[in-house]
Amino acid sequence: QKEVEQDPGPLSVPEGAIVSLNCTYSNSAFQYFMWYRQYSRKGPELLMYTYSSGNKEDGRFTAQVDKSSKYISLFIRDSQPSDSATYLCAMSGYGGSQGNLIFGKGTKLSVKP
Amino acid sequence: GAGVSQTPSNKVTEKGKYVELRCDPISGHTALYWYRQSLGQGPEFLIYFQGTGAADDSGLPNDRFFAVRPEGSVSTLKIQRTERGDSAVYLCASSLTGPNQRGGYTFGSGTRLTVV
Numbered sequence: 001q002k003e004v005e006q007d008p009g010p011l012s013v014p015e016g017a018i019v020s021l022n023c024t025y026s027n028s029a030f031q032y033f034m035w036y037r038q039y040s041r042k043g044p045e046l047l048m049y050t051y052s053s054g055n056k057e058d059g060r061f062t063a064q065v066d067k068s069s070k071y072i073s074l075f076i077r078d079s080q081p082s083d084s085a086t087y088l089c090a091m092s093g094y095g096g097s098q099g100n101l102i103f104g105k106g107t108k109l110s111v112k113p
Numbered sequence: 114g115a116g117v118s119q120t121p122s123n124k125v126t127e128k129g130k131y132v133e134l135r136c137d138p139i140s141g142h143t144a145l146y147w148y149r150q151s152l153g154q155g156p157e158f159l160i161y162f163q164g165t166g167a168a169d170d171s172g173l174p175n176d177r178f179f180a181v182r183p184e185g186s187v188s189t190l191k192i193q194r195t196e197r198g199d200s201a202v203y204l205c206a207s208s209l210t211g212p213n214q215r216g217g218y219t220f221g222s223g224t225r226l227t228v229v
Contacts, residue, residue, distance in 0.1 A: 036217075036220075041222065042223075043220030044156065044204075044220050046216070051215075090155075100158045100172065101146075101218070103155030103157070105153065105155050
């Protein structure tokens with residue numbers, strides 16, 4: 001079992017739909033949870049950052065972390081064609097000197113006009 | 114600079130050759146990271162620099178891979194005796210201080226390495 005599991009999709013939705021993306025993980029030491037968006041032939045771009053459990057909202061995006069279930073989610077409201085990209089969850093449990101972010105495989109999202 | 118710059122954007126090399134990939138981080142960022150992304154996969158950690166020193170190189174797959182950051186700014190990832198399995202996108206990222214900071218990492222667009 002990989003440390004971080006993410007359904008690779010692809011996921012296709014109509015414009016305006018609510019999108020739900022999620023990841024599960026096995027390492028209970030993870031404390032920092034991130035969602036990155038990656039357009040084709042570009043590097044990942046940070047969307048949301050959450051420390052420990054709870055919800056965080058930023059515009060149309062909401063990130064949720066449930067550490068008891070080892071489950072994180074990203075919700076996109078009123079999805080737009082420009083949201084079409086691959087969404088990567090990433091997490092780490094280390095402070096100090098270690099820089100090892102563990103990424104999921106990514107979910108490819110397509111929002112149809 | 115305004116973002117993380119990686120050169121070249123594409124590199125095709127023959128099996129057994131040596132390659133160097135360059136990363137120019139955001140000015141003032143002390144932390145620099147190298148990741149490798151294979152097709153259909155998420156990025157996998159290779160090495161993390163804090164200043165000039167490698168703080169964590171646990172992700173380097175073997176001794177054919179080496180990275181330097183001699184002046185605490187630009188970094189070079191070096192791969193000796195390349196193999197077809199090394200083909201991937203090599204991503205560089207930087208952050209203002211260290212890992213897990215609230216601003217996350219800023220990634221470059223990567224170098225697409227193809228070993229033929």
